Amino acid sequence: MEQAKLRIRILKFFNRHGNVKAFGILSPCIFWIGVFFLLPLVLMGVYSFLERGLYGGVTWIFTWENYTRFVNPLYLKILLRTFRISFLTTVILLIIGYPMAYRIARADKRWRNILLFLVVLPFWTSDLIRTYAWMLILRDTGLLNNLFQSLHLISKPLTLLYTEAAILMGLAYVYLPFMVLPLYASIEKLDLTLLEAAEDLGATPFWRFLKVTVPLTKSGILAGSLLVFIPSVGAFVVPDLLGGAKAMMIGNLVQLQFGPARNWPFGSSASFILMTVVLFAVFAYLKFAGGKEALEEAR
Amino acid sequence: MDITVELRGVTKRFGEITAVDDVNLKIERGEFFSLLGPSGCGKTTTLRLVAGFEEPTGGEILINDENVGNKRPYERNVNTVFQSYALFPHLTVAGNIRFGLERKKTPKDKIDRLIDEALELVRLQGMGDRYPRQLSGGQQQRVALARALILRPEVLLLDEPLGALDLKLRKEMQLELKSLQEKVGITFVYVTHDQEEALTMSDRIAVMELGRLAQVGTPEEIYEFPRTRFVADFIGESNFFSGQIISVRDKNIVLKTEGGLNVALPVDEQHTEGQHVQFSVRPEKLRVELPGGTSDWENRFVGEIVNKIYLGDSVHYVIALSPEDEITVFLKNERAAHRQTAFSVGEKVLVSWHRDDCVILKD
Secondary structure, eight states, rough: OOOHHHHHHHHHHHHHOOHHHHHHHHHHHHHHHIIIIIHHOOOOOHHHTEEEEEEBBBBEEEEHHHHTTTTTHHHHHHHHHHHHHHHHHHHHHHHHHHHHHHHHHOOOHHHHHHHHHHGGGGGSEEEEEEHHHHHHHSSSSSHHHHHHHTSSOSSOOOOSSSSSSHHHHHHHHHHHHHHHHHHHHHHHHHHHHHHHHHHHHTTTTTHIIIIIIIHTHHHHHHHHHHHHHHHHOOOHIIIIIITTEEEEEEHHHHHHHHEEEEEEEEHHHHHHHHOOOOOOOHHHHHHIHHHHHHHHHHO | OOOOEEEEEEEEETTTTEEEEEEEEEEEOOOOOEOOOOOTTTTTHHHHHTTTOOOOOOEEEEEEEEEEOOOOOSSSSEEEEOOOOOTTTHHHHHHHHHHHHHHHHOOHHHHHHHHHHHHHHOOTTTOOTOOOOGGHHHHHHHHHHHHHHOOOOSEEEEEEEETTHHHHHHHHHHHHHHHHHHOOOOOEEESSOOHHHHHHHHHHEEEEEEEEEEEEEEEEHHHHHHHHHHHHHSSOOOOEEEEEEEEEEEEEEEEEEETEEEEEEESSOOOTOOOOOEEEOOOGOOEEEEETOOOOSEEEEEEEEEEEOOOOEEEEEEEEEESSOOOEEEEOOOOSSSSGGGGOTTTTEEEEEOGGEEEEEEO
């Protein structure tokens, strides 16, 4: 009896204080993000202003040097390359992914799930292993070069591995599902009568695509681009294995600083610079491509 | 006769299913033409064939004497008002209207004027900047109409455009649509399953059944002289009787129903003695009196009221004329003091109807 009364009092309290209730429901999530995301982030922010320790770690002396050091053609080139590659990956995946997602969304119901399953199937193995497989295909004595040589298309093996093109291909391969799935979701929702209406009002297939299909699947295009662009910018397995030292991306730089170079503060400042630039890039993208609505949604 | 749309032996099959089966139809310029039938009768497919969303399996579709069978929708001078309106959610009302005008390469300075004109036509002045989701169902309906009408198509196709509106709004829109059509003078082809809607608005109606045309005619022709049982049953309500013709004398036909009633049928020369036929008679054409009443109509039978349904403006009676012949009668609720509408269940009454109100059906 007492217990029931207490329960009612607790429920009443929560109903009166909605924000307390919301906090209660969200507490696991707040805990998780706080401990495993915010705390490390703050830690890295602090580290980026400290001097390096001799064997890794930090010495507690304040300095700007980790940031000023980044303003150097060597590092700026890496940053620029990172953005160039990520941008191209996103564009390539939009071009490949859109027709793919469209076809899947318009496929027969029975086929749709099978095709979607095939899209996510590569996730079943680690992308490390899949990237190694690409090395076997692309290297000088790899599958492609052997094939071209046996067909007498080329006399000397082509340099395919350790190029920007190899990174581009590897990233496009790894992130394809991230592009296709959100595109699929928005294309699948697209009301077919609207396409008929467009045609009825005189729009040729090209205009129909440009003026109706694209605007109405914009949410998928935005989501897919961001889901591909952001991890591409931070990628390090693919550029490490397929790009090597000649085509380093910023993810590799950060890894290098925390790992072999044992310069945690510089690794931290590089991460922060990357994060800031990405934030601005994403903001600008949403503003440009999405208009006000997408920006609101992103907030 | 000035024909806008003509269908010649048009057939459409989806796999095993024949949705439209050898339809021949001529629709005159400026006509309000309805395709009426139950769901699955092929009326919407017929409309989609004219719009160009489907290609006919066989036959020809002519618009202004030009065969458009293989033309894409954007190559046809035909516009559609969809059941779901199909307004572009990412465009404003003005943007939706502008869409078609721009595709038609209308000069820029003319477009804005035409948009205003379109909005005025459907009485939505000042709503141009709103988005479809900010409008009520009736307003969205009007935008869909304006968007199509402003392109001045040869034919406007309407696919149950009032289906999603509530009853009161639907009645209003029926009248509005009809007057709008008369104002712009464009040929309307209107698909509906609502017989009342078709009767109210149409110049002519084609009743469809299982992909075929069951009957084409004016609302009066269809209602007063249904050719088949299907048409008589689908449009309004009917009493059906079948039996054998027992005498044809001076063209006067007498039929004996299965329940043993001798019924006088309208004069005609096609029917002979011994023939089995079916006929229908509308419930509102019947007269009900106390036995020994004054009716001098040919068909007079005494029966017993077995059921009474009070509907306010009218009363429906089911009267047993013989153990096997029941007939439904609709009586208008005229004067309360009048004995006419105050019969009660179990009472014996005299039911009568004129011979000419019997319609002999084809099948």
